[in-house]
Amino acid sequence: MPELPEVEVTRLSFADRIAGARIEGVRLGKPLRWPLGCEPGQLVGRIVRSVRRRGKYLLVDLDRGLLLLHLGMSGSLRFAPDAPEAGIHDHFDLFTDRGVLRLNDPRRFGAVVHAPQEESPEAIKLLGGLGVEPLDEGFDPAAFHAALQRRSAPIKQVLLAGDVVVGVGNIYASEALFLAGIRPTLAAARISRPRALKLHGAIRDVLARAVRQGGSTLRDFSNAHGESGYFQLEAMVYGREGQPCRQCGTPVRAIRQGQRATFYCCKCQK
Template sequence: MPELPEVEVTRLSFAHHISGARILAVRLGKPLRWPLGEDPSILEGLRVIAVRRRGKYLLLDVSDGWLLLIHLGMSGRLVFAVDVPPPGPHDHFDLVTTLGTLRLHDPRRFGAAVLARGEESTMGVKLLGRLGMEPLGEGFGANDFQTALKRRHSPIKQVLLAGDVVVGVGNIYASEALFRAGIRPTTRASRISPARAERLRLSIREVLARAVASGGSTLRDFSSADGAAGHFQREAMVYGRTGEPCRHCGTPVRMLRQGQRSTFYCAVCQT
């Protein structure tokens, strides 16, 4: 479900509500992708200081130097409310605080909640250490992007998804950014010219920023922590539009498989 825009929209929807809250309890459901890593009772009495994002991870800074990393995986969703119903079969993590409860609901359980001793801890480095540039930040520069692409011989779509060059671009926005840049998803990254790489860099920024502004994409069930659905899917140029006319040239949109994932593109507009 969640790529960078959905994670960022989720963050914005509850960060200011939970900041300053004192943690009362942690409730755990079924195991997620990784174990919490620490005894949850150590959080009791501590405060949530801030909520940041790195790639598709949410980072909750907790007093006493603790860091709570939350990943939504494919089907995860956060809810923050003063009162939440009793946990259902897919509610696997509750952070109960004086200001409300933050709940991770995740049917497929590819998501995770991990407690670490800061970003430089073993677990922090393991999960965050290989992440690429933040596409909406200052550090996502033309030179660095081009240099990184030169070293990669895989198709550009898969390089974008890998997340070690640039983070946050998932299956929807990879197809969308490549369409806007006019680049075939199968093009080897190393063979993209500097001019086209720059166009791609700007397309990535624009697509992600616009998606955040639209509240993300709600394909089946995404909603932010206050329950709001996104509507960027209405602006999708190619994703999920197999056989439908390209919004630029009218040619039917094509779908192909790359590394077990669907890719959508226009064979006329993307070369």
């Protein structure tokens, strides 16, 4: 599943190129997770102002309204001067005078939703419960620790929930917890202030490095240029079950938490 770094890398790969474009047409393929929310023809003539990110959502700001895009479990975007005939997994095309933005999503868990404004019910339903952005200045260390103190669930599950801090998905939660030396099964409320501050820094560091590396390509992720990410090549624990810890040599362990794989070092993470 594309996580925050992959979504941010995708945004960076086409945001400048599509800004200022005039929409000339819309093509819908098979139904996605949620309906578009307007007649496709209503988008014709609108101007793309900018592309932002909120958590794992891309917000395409128009001169009237906005489009909220989610890549789901297997989606990817391409933006090119033109596009070949749509394939079986190409479910949304936005034709503009600058090029074609295409969503390919084999599993169809992604979505493109139109909202009149960010305060509209359609947008609030998707964005309203999201926590603070981890790469923004608003991600305050003290507030982060205070939020953890109110949670009895394992810290890995709290990070994945997305209502304390948004976008720390499965890969990067495992990596941040390793960097902070915290075992993923530890109850969030038991994390001391110094360790919470260390985890805060680890989250920001891991996500920033992942963005610089172009995200992680475990199966088929690529950005809007069709380029793969390389962060997985430097992962400390994720996907390395049974391999020696890069820090101490102890075999990396894997467990299941909430039906997701968690990787950690039993010696480096307390």
